[in-house]
Structures are given as structure tokens and as C-alpha cells.
Amino acid sequence: MKKLYVSLLFLTLCIVGCNLNKLDFDNIQNPPYKGLLAQPIGEAFYTLVDLLLDGDSTQDIQYDESQLIYLSLKVQDTLSLAKESTNEGMDLTIFTKQSFALPAISIESPLFETFESGSFLIEKPEIIFNFTNELHLPTAVGFTSFYGTKINSDGDTLRRELLIYNNFYDYATDGLIAISNPQIGATNAEITMITLDKSNSDLDEFLSWTPEMIYIEPFMVANPDLNDDEILDFSSGETSPDRAFNEDAMFYSGIEFNMPLTVVFEDLVVEIEIDSISIDLDLLERIDSLEFKIVTYNYLPFFGTLDVQFLSADSVVLFTINNATQIMAAPYLNASYQVESARTEEAFIPLSAAGIAALPNTETIKLLFTLNSSESGSLNYTPLLSTYYLDVKLSVLVQLNIDL
Amino acid sequence: MKRFGLGLLLLFFIVSASGQGGTSFYHLGGATLQSTTYNASYFPNGTFFIGLPVISGVNVYFNNQFSYNDIIAVQDGIKSFDIDNLLSTLDINNGVSAHTNINLLQLGYRTPYGIGLSFFINEKIATDFIYSDEILNLLWKGNGGLIGKEINFSALGANINYFREIGLGMAFETTDKRLKLGARIKYLQGIVNMNTPDNLKAVASTYDEYYQLDVNWQNLKFQTAGLSQFKDESTNSEDVVNYLLSNDNIGFGLDLGLEYRIKPNQSISLAINDLGFIGWKENVQTYGLNDTSFIYNGVDLQGESIIDSLPTFSDVKLDTTYEQYTSLLPSNLIGSFTYTPFDGTDVIATLNTRIIKSHFNTAFGLGIRKKISPNLLASATITKLPQQFVNLGVSFAASTGPVQFYAGTDKIFGYSVPNMKWASFQFGINLAFGRGENGDSKGEQKRFFKKDGVQNQAKGVGTYSLHGTKIKSKRYESIYTIVPIQKKQERAGIFDGKNRFRRAAAMINSNSSRANKVGKKFKNVPNSPNPSNKKGKPSKPAKLKRKR
DSSP: OHHHHHHHHHHHHHHHHOBOOOOOOTTEEOOOBOOEEEEEEEEEEEEHHHHHSOTTOOOOEEEOTTOBEEEEEEEEEEEEHHHHHHHTTOOTTSEEOEEEEOOOEEEEOSSGGGBOSOEEEESSOEEEEEEEEOOSSOEEEEEEEEEEEEEOTTSOEEEEEOOBOGGGOSBTTTTBEEEOOOOTTOOSOEEEEEEEETTTBOHHHHHHTOOSEEEEEEEEEESTTSOTTOEEOOTTSSSOOOOOOOTTOEEEEEEEEEEEOEEEEESEEEEEEEOOOOOOHHHHTTEEEEEEEEEEEEOSSOEEEEEEEEEOTTOOEEEEEEEEEEEEOOOEEOTTSOEEEOEEEEEEEEEOHHHHHHGGGOOEEEEEEEEESOSSOOOOOEEOBTTOEEEEEEEEEEEEOBOO | OHHHHHHHHHHHHHOOOOSSOOHHHHTTOTTSGGGGGTOTTOOOSSSEEEEOTTTTOEEEEEEOSOOHHHHEEEETTEEEEOHHHHHHHOOSEEEEEEEEEEEEEEEEEEOTTSOEEEEEEEEEEEEEEEEEHHHHHHHHHOGGGGBTOEEEGGGOEEEEEEEEEEEEEEEEEOTTSSEEEEEEEEEEEEEEEEEOOTTOEEEEEEOTTTOOEEEEEESEEEEEESHHHHHOTTOOHHHHHHHHHOOSOEEEEEEEEEEEEEETTEEEEEEEEEEEEEEEOSSEEEEEEOOEEEEEOOEETTTOOTTTTSOOOTTOOEEEEOOOEEEEOOOEEEEEEEEEEETTEEEEEEEEEEEETTEEEEEEEEEEEEEEETTEEEEEEEEEOTTSOOEEEEEEEEEETTEEEEEEESOOSOOBGGGOOEEEEEEEEEEEESBOTTSOBHHHHHHHHHTTTSBOTTTOTTEEEETTEEEEOOEEETTEEEOOOOOHHHHHTTTSSSSTTOSOOSEEEHHHHHHTTTTOOOOOOTTOSOGGGSTTOOOOOOOOOOOO
16 A cells, blocks of 8 residues: 555656646747946056147157156347347437347247146246347346236136246346346457246246246347436546447347256146047947946056046037046155056946936047145155156946847 | 747757766666667677667657746746846856667677677767856856956857767676676767867956956867758758768767676676767868957057957958868766665666766766566666756666567656756667566576575575575675574475475575585485485574674
8 A cells, every 4th residue: 555655646746746838939028138348448558748748849858867857948039239229210329228129939838738727836947048248238138028828628818927026137126137248349248147937936836827838028128227218428528438339239039948847746637538439329329337447557656536528529528527536546756766666546437327328429538637746735846757657548347238 | 139049949958969868777777778878788688689670769868957937037927038047047067968869770689608799770869068157147248247257168069969870789797797898889870960179269358457358269160060961952862861871971989888796785887888989071061260369458549449440350260161070979987886785676876977078967866776576677766967956767677578668767757848957768669589587588597597505696686595496685794695584384394305495594604505506406316425315304404603
């Protein structure tokens, strides 16, 4: 009987477990494809010169033996005083205070056009003017104007004057600096060097304003030692003449500087554009989520944060990712300011629905790095070496949602 | 896409490879001529055997990681493919196997010297497809969840084989009956093959740094043979028939098997099957990509367009070649241990491994074999096949006259079509001649009688046979066989004058019995000095001497 019961139990289990329903393959719906795809977008390698200097600038960048970057400029103008004075309607044979304009100087900044905003302080900004004077008259120069301009994001041109302190001038009330002149009868020329720096001007602040162009309009004054309307007359013979107009005298004016870029950066914004983003529109409409990953290998002596802008074909900002997180940490520098080892940072930047919606019309992605010399804002001047660089690697993690 | 999904599903259900099913049937031992397929040393009792075309043997094995219900979800009456659930059911390595073996002809003959010879022709379709869960995860979930991991596509392989084997087998047993050896040599006629090379290497990685894609592959090929014979419209039916009967796709295979008796009630079996290859020469087409290695780092963001600078794969070409190739047969290793606690009852543990593209797929079985009657042998086995939960299998071989019928399955429970992941069964009818009443061959009986008085090693170690009568032995100790104490009247009747050798003694020294030829029907010598040989005088039973 036991065997019978066991057999019946087995049979029951078998029957209970049986299901001979036909497999139904009709009307089966496909699930949406929700693959999570990771893909590199690309890599950019920027030297410090790439980042700071305007590629279109014609200004020379100089380096010293330690690869310290110098901004250099040398401009020279020559003036025939007799001819120029005649053109200006002046008569230098009359010894009275007379002035006329020297050739204007415009300096295209090799630095500042690349900066969106922020500032930097150069530790020792200097602009050196040199004048070679053959005129046998007391001479002085001044600046009709000394200003910088830049174009803001709205396309408006902004202007800022250089503030020159009184200690810069020899004739403070007139805003004039005396230029040496040769004595009567001397055949040599006198050379005068005038240095404009942050002791006699706000040149560092002026440069930190990051002007794209600097305009200097100098003028020359003969007989600056005389009062206005005062005329010296040596025809009576009572006094010996201390000045004379030598018609063949030439006047050379020049501007020259070699500014070592030892700086402090404060929220200096450097932009990097990734052009020609071409992504399949159909694919863009099937994105559930998107996250950028930005990896920086920082050989720059700066800390940095990042904002990202999506620009349309006509450079209209469609969407901005404001990311306050630091994505660049300053590397360790040795005593020679060389980077001992790069600092690697990763930033994961998820894109909101609005950002995803902006992607189909995005032509360019602009990365805006905000650089600071220190996290605390202290004034630690750092020499900029040409060996500094930044390596940026950009990738994306996309969650698709595609109906199959 | 729906068709693709459906096709994929059907492919997984239909495609298959041979071998690991039939553990329960294997546990019948050498009961049938088909047993030689599992272990070449197994040869059934009998003199002459005929396996009729087709009906003598149909063997079907199918094994898949998932079922219909694993991939189809129903919610609110709406059916949909549930790929996520499918992926959750996968192991690290997975496979789809479907094997069919049809006996076209099988003959067996046991010589007077006990050597078993067999000749067989089988039609075999063996389909194996292996894949890793990582590959399907990559395809369905993307590489985003696999960042930093190396996806090895080398775990992807296929071998779809349709071939005919024509072979000769031989099995014999050593005179001390401790060792059985067997071998089968097979000539293989290949008909259709689809194969990925065994040396396929393909690896894909997504680097953690910024998701660079590192891809490289070697020998990424799909070799086919015989397909064009069937799909080419210019091929007429006569050509197809000729191709099916004979072609240049030739190979050879070898099966080796042994059974060794360690102790009277313990034995081990080992078999290596399908060592061999087929050289595919006819109607060969190989599709492949040339060896390639690249790392995609994105583009140069300082100038190049992303689309323009995507890799063009200009160096990657899909080639079709017509070079002959060789495919290895998926070999099969079967090892088992048999313990015989009682007469006619064996407990068997089996490990069954099939080597598919260098991957070992192992099945386990623990079963019991019982000789229910002289003409009925049955086994019940708990099986654990690769990728599957344990199940219970049963098999039997029954004879009536010269007709032997056998059937077996590894699976009794779980015949739910929507949940079906695997099946394994075989059945057939043989004609067997020269079998004794107990199902033993005449030759076997002769040798069996020679051993009268010692343990019947072949038919149940727990049995003691004395003077032609079986009695159960309790256990063995050293050279002694311990049997139950017989009733007085039975003991008394041993030499009762009417049935001189009717009953066994209660305790026998086995070696002594063998040495003294106890049980042998020797002639009564009237002048023998041994009074025990005198008619009408019962001898005293021998006493057991224990060695300490």
C-alpha cells in the first residue's frame, strides 16, 4: 500500500506542476530601450599662453630663462619739431609755453581679450616712456588721455582712465613731466626715461580691469617752466639766453615695457569653446538624463570653478550650468614655482531637463573656468611660467529612452 | 524590433547541443546498447543486438537559462518583453544547448570470449551557444553600468553541428572482472556547421577616467559550412541528396570508457566522449572582421568637429572567405562512483561535464538503480543540470523475449510549458538475443557459475551465492562474507540427502570457499576420506574466524 501511496503522490505532484498552455507570441510589446551610454567627447590641452593670451594679438610674449612670461612692447616715433610745429601753427622761436600733440599710441592688449570677467594683479606693472630730445628748449610731456577700453558681453564699449598720481609729474598743476634737453650749442641729444608704475599710478588696477585696448595720447610742451602767457625776450641782452630753437632738432618718443607676469588672479574667467557640436537630433529627443564628466589635470597654479554655457549658432546663450564646485585644485609648486605634480579633479555635472531641451539648438559649448590664485583670496603673487598647462577631458553619460 | 526579439527568443529555445542530459538513463549502466554512447566500456548482457532505424534510439536534450515566463511579463493583460527580468535570471556564464541523436542503425555482438563489438550509425544535431551575462547587460543596459570593467566577448561562442557518425565500438572485461574497458572509433560526415573559432578573443572596456572606449578583437569570425547547399536556388534536390549522403566534410571521433571495481561493492566509471574534429571543406563560407584594436578618446576639442572626427572604422572590414576550417567536437567527460549496499540495488553519483568552447558545463546526478525483476531495471536520479534547479529523473529498461524497450528522462517535475527551461529524454526499442532468463547473457551466466560461492560482483555485491542459491550477505570483513544465521531446519536441510546443495551455510570463509571450490558440483567420490562428502551425513558449518 505504501508504494501505491507514494506513486499517487508523485503522480499528483507531476500533474499539479504541469501546464500545457501554448506559448503566446502574439501582441507582445517591446519595452523601451533605456541603455546608459558612456562616451568620451574629447580632450583639450591648453598651455597657459593659450589660456591667457589672445591668439589674434600681434604682441610679443617673451620668456626669461626660467620660462617666466613677460609682456613686452616697444614703440618709437620720430618727430621733426620744426615741421611739426609749423603744422601745428606754432612758432618755437617765441619762447612761451606752447604745446602740441605727439603721435597717439594704441596698445592692443595681448592678455585681456580672452578674459570674460574678473581681474588679476600684476606684481610689478611698468610702462616706460623714453624721450630723446635734441631741442634746445625746456621741454615737458603730458598725457591728453591715457585710458583703456573693452567690450562687455552686451557689446558696449567700456572705458577706464588710468589714474596717475601727482608724484608722477614735475609740474603737477599742469600735469607735465619734464624732459631733459641739451644745452645751447650742444650737439648731443638728451634722453629721458619716465616710468609709470603702481607707485605713481593705479596701473595695476588699470590692467586688472583687463582692458582690451590701451590708448595713450601724449603731448609735448615747450617752455613748460614759463607761466601761461609769459614770453621770454632775450633781445635786450640783459640776460643770457638759456634756450634757443634749433630748427633741425628731432624729437623721439617711445614706449617700452617688459612686464614679468607675476600675478594674483581673482575670479578671472577664462573661456574655452567646444565648437561644432553635431549630435543626431533624433537621439537628442530620446535622452532621459545626461551627465557631463569633466576631468582636469591641472598644471596651472590656480584653483578653479567651472560654468558651462550652451550657445546657439548666433552665440546666444541657451542654457547655463552654474557650478560652484571647485573642479580644479592648485598643484603643489616647488621653490622655483615649477609644478611638482598635477592635481586631478573630477566633476560630474548632471544636466537638467531645460539643459537637455536646449541641446538640439546648441552649436557650441563654452566652458568658463573661473581662476583664483588662492582659495582664501590672499595676495600671493605667482609668476606665470610658460610651462604651465591645463588638460581637460570631457565625457558624457547618457540615459536613453527609445521606443523599439 | 519585435521580430528581432521574437526571433531571439525562438533561437534561444530552438538552438541546442548534446550531452549532458540522460544522467538517469546513464545510471541504468550497461542495460542497453545505447549505453555505450555514455561509456564505451558499457555493453549489455546478451549475444546479439539490433537497433532498428530511428525507433531504436531517440535522444533529445535541451537546456536554456530562462523560460518563456522569464522573458514575457504580463501586466494588466498586456504582454511585453521583460528584458530586465531576463537579465536577472542569468548567471555569469550561460548557454543554450539542444542535442538530438537519432540511431539510424546499431548492431551489437558479444563474442564467445565476452568481447562486445558494436557498429552504429547516428544522425546527430548538436547546437551549443554560450554567452556571458555581461554581454547581454552591455547590449541592453549600455556600457554606463560597466565603467571600469572589461567585457570579455571571448565568452561568446557558438557551435551548431549537424553530422553523421559511423562507428565501431569494442568493450571487454578483464578476467578478474575488476576492469571494463571500451572504445568507439567514429568516422564523421559533416553536413552543416556554424562555428565561432575557439581562439576568438574580443574585449571591450570603458575606462573609468573619462569613458574612453577600448575595443580589440582577434579571430572574430563566424564559420559556416553546408549552408549554401541548402539555400542556393541553383542547387537541385539531387545535389542535396548526394551532399547529405557523402561529401568532403570529414572528421574522426573517439570515445573512451572504463569501469573499475575498487571493492566488491564499490566501483568507479570514467568516460571521455567525442574527442574529435570535423574538417569542413565543402560549401564553406566564413564571415569575419579583420583583427582590430583601437581606443576611442573622443575628439580634439580645440578644433575638430565631433562627428567628423569619430572613428570611421575604415580599417575594419567585413570579409567573406572560403577557406576550409576545422571544428572540434564538444567533448564530454562523465565520471561516476557506484556503491552497492544491497543485492540488486546500486547508489550512483555522477559528474557529467561538457566542454563547450573551452568552458566546462557540469551536471551532477545522485541516483539509485534497482533491479526490480530479471527483466526490469529501473533508476531514479536526482539531477542538477547546468543552469537548472535540481529535479528528479527516472529511467527503465524492460525486456520481453528479444524485445527490449527503454525510456528515460531527467525530469519528472516541472512540465509547465511557459516555465520550461530544459528537457532531457530518450527512448527506443532494441532487439536483444542470447539473453539468459535473468537477463544475463549466456556467456555471462557461464562466467557467473564459475564464480559460484563467491560474491557476485556484477549483479549485486550484497549477494552471496552458494550452491546456486542466493542469500543476502550482511557485510564483508576482510576475506569473510558475513551472512545471516540460517534457520535450523534450513541448515539441517542442506545435506538432507534429497537436496544436497540446497541452502548456504550460515558463515563462510570466502577465500576458503573459493580455494576449496565450495559450491562446485563435484562428483561424489565414494571412497573419499572426507565424511562430509558422504551421502546422508551432514557436514558442520564452518565457523567464522575473526582476525583481529
